[in-house]
Amino acid sequence: MWWAVHDGQRLTRALDYAPLPATVVAEVEAKIRALEAGDKPALAR
Numbered sequence: 001m002w003w004a005v006h007d008g009q010r011l012t013r014a015l016d017y018a019p020l021p022a023t024v025v026a027e028v029e030a031k032i033r034a035l036e037a038g039d040k041p042a043l044a045r
Contacts, residue, residue, distance in 0.1 A: 001028070001032055002029075002032055002043065005020065005025055005028045005029065005032075006025075009025075
């Protein structure tokens with residue numbers, strides 16, 4: 001998910017997709033950071 005929201009955005013125009021607005025990226029980042037696997041964050045920092 002992280003790749004799609006960041007690095008994958010470079011491919012949006014070539015694939016005829018609209019890039020995500022910065023506000024949506026920020027919201028998705030917050031949701032991804034909140035994910036847990038067991039009692040630990042799912043995203044390694």
